[in-house]
Structure formats: C-alpha cells, structure tokens
Amino acid sequence: MKLLLDQNLSADAAVILRSRGMDAVHAREVGLQAAEDDAILEWCRTEERIVITLDADFHALLALAGARNPSVVRIRIEGLREALAALILRVVAVIAADLQGGTLVTVTETSIRVRRLPLVRSTP
Numbered sequence: 077m078k079l080l081l082d083q084n085l086s087a088d089a090a091v092i093l094r095s096r097g098m099d100a101v102h103a104r105e106v107g108l109q110a111a112e113d114d115a116i117l118e119w120c121r122t123e124e125r126i127v128i129t130l131d132a133d134f135h136a137l138l139a140l141a142g143a144r145n146p147s148v149v150r151i152r153i154e155g156l157r158e159a160l161a162a163l164i165l166r167v168v169a170v171i172a173a174d175l176q177g178g179t180l181v182t183v184t185e186t187s188i189r190v191r192r193l194p195l196v197r198s199t200p
Contacts, residue, residue, distance in 0.1 A: 077168060077175065080120050082129035083109045085151075085160060092161035098168070101125075113137055120146040126175050128164060135180045142194045145178040152184045 079100040081090050093100035103109050108116055113133050120127050127134055127148040134148040149167060156163060167183055168175065171190055175181070178193040 077172060078123065078125040079164070079168075080106070080108075080116070080123075080125040080127050082116070082127060082131060082134075084130045085128060086157055088157075089160040089164065093164060096161070096165060098165070100164075117143075117146060117148075135182075138180060138193060139195045142196075143178075144193050147175045147177075147179045147181065147193070149175075149181040149183060152182060 077099065079093065079098060081087070081100060081102045083103040085102070087102040087104055090100045090102040090105065103111070103116065106119070108119060111119070113131070114137065116127065117134065117137060125146060127146060129148065129150055132150060135150055138148060151163070153163070163183070167181070167188060171179075171181060171188060174190045174192070180191045180193060180195070182189045
C-alpha cells in the first residue's frame with residue numbers, strides 16, 4: 077500500500093511509517109508542498125497512492141467530481157504529532173481492503189467511517 081502524507085501532516089510520520097515497512101512519502105519529499113489539492117489528487121491517481129490528510133477539501137473534490145479514486149483518509153483528530161504514524165498504521169490495518177477500492181475515510185477519536193467512491197446522490 078502506497079501513501080502520501082499531505083503537507084498539513086508531520087513529515088516525521090512518513091519516516092516512521094517507512095521504518096515500519098510502509099511505502100509512505102510526505103508531500104514535501106515529492107515536490108507537492110505548495111500544490112493545489114487537484115494536483116495532489118491527480119499525482120496520487122497516477123502513482124496509485126492513498127492521500128492521508130487533515131483537509132476536508134479532498135473529500136469534497138472527489139465527491140463533486142464523481143471520482144472513483146484515489147482513496148483519501150481524513151484524520152479529524154487535532155494535536156497528533158508522535159502518535160500520528162501509529163494511528164495511520166492502525167487505520168490502514170483495519171480498512172486495507174476498502175482503501176484499495178477507492179474510498180473516502182474519516183477518522184475521529186471514536187470511529188472510522190468508510191464511504192465507497194464514487195459517491196452517488198440518492199433520489200427521493
């Protein structure tokens with residue numbers, strides 16, 4: 077599984093994840109530190125990487141576009157520095173199969189919500 081940690085996350089987490097055998101890069105390491113969200117999504121599609129972020133915009137962009145990929149994990153827990161890599165490892169272990177199929181994931185302190193892409197609006 078290949079991960080891209082968005083610029084709003086600690087670059088140290090990518091180093092820790094790699095030391096644990098994950099294929100993880102930080103946006104800064106691949107020249108995406110100032111890239112627009114659309115460019116990051118396209119890069120991740122091409123590289124078959126999963127976006128890990130704090131940013132809600134990725135979910136909105138994929139939903140509005142009716143996109144099927146890439147998967148995006150939005151972490152909604154503030155103040156994770158040292159614990160970030162451990163959290164990512166736990167989340168990936170729990171939902172690995174879902175991440176391969178194109179999903180929007182929201183992680184809070186008490187839950188992991190998984191929504192398969194593309195999102196479709198139900199009609200009344």
